[in-house]
Amino acid sequence: MWNHNYYVYITTNPGKTVLYVGVTNDISVRLRQHRENKGTQKSFTGQYYCYNLVYYEHFSHIEHAIEREKEIKKWRREKKNDLIESINPNWIFLNDQVGD
Template sequence: MWNHNYYIYITTNYDKSILYIGVTNDLSRRLYEHKENKGTGKSFTGRYYCYYLVYYEHFTNIEHAIDREKEIKKWRREKKDALIKSINPDWRFLNDEMNQE
């Protein structure tokens, strides 16, 4: 049986004023891509320097991951902040931890 890995994730800019919610099957690669686009107008994350990982969830089913991403995207900022604080109260940047996995 195949072991599928999907992630929903939230990145922010250095000042933690902008949030980006995404879904991917390779979180380390996706974070690298976001960082490579920094300062460019090619993407939202590049334009706003949103490549600092502050939250993620793991799924084995892509439909569940996409549904969760859509759910979180509809939330108000306060609810997204509370979600992040529930597992990352200090809003530490988790990029290095993710790249070690």
Template sequence: MMNHNYFVYILTNKNKTVVYTGVTNDLEIRLRQHKENKENKFAFTKKYNCYYLVYFERFEYIEYAIEREKEIKGWTRDKKNALIELKNENWDFLNDLIAEE
């Protein structure tokens, strides 16, 4: 049986003042889409230059990824910050890490 990869991810801007939570099946392509925004699909991330990856989780099933995305989106900013800092204490930008995998 084939393994599927779905990701819930959190992006921020250069100054780490804004966060955006999303879901995708291809994190590398989605990061590029946010940055390039050729189809003007990502109005929020474009407005705030929010394309630096600071957190992600992998799921095998899209239903679980969507459920988790909705859960995180409903959280306060403080709770989102705490989640990010569990795995990425310094809010390092992880974009290059994803491109290498």
């Protein structure tokens, strides 16, 4: 049986005023890509400097990860904040925890 890893994650900008919700199969590579794009207009995360990880969930099936990403993206900001604070009450940047 294959061991698959998929992640739904939330990043924010240094001032913690903008949130981005995404899905990936390699969270450390994806965070590096977000950081490398900072300040560019070619992506939302680049334009708004959303490269600081504040939340993530692990999934074994891509379908479940995509479903969860879509669910979270529909939420209002307050509900996303509550989700982040349920595991990261101080909004500590978690990039180092995932090898970024």
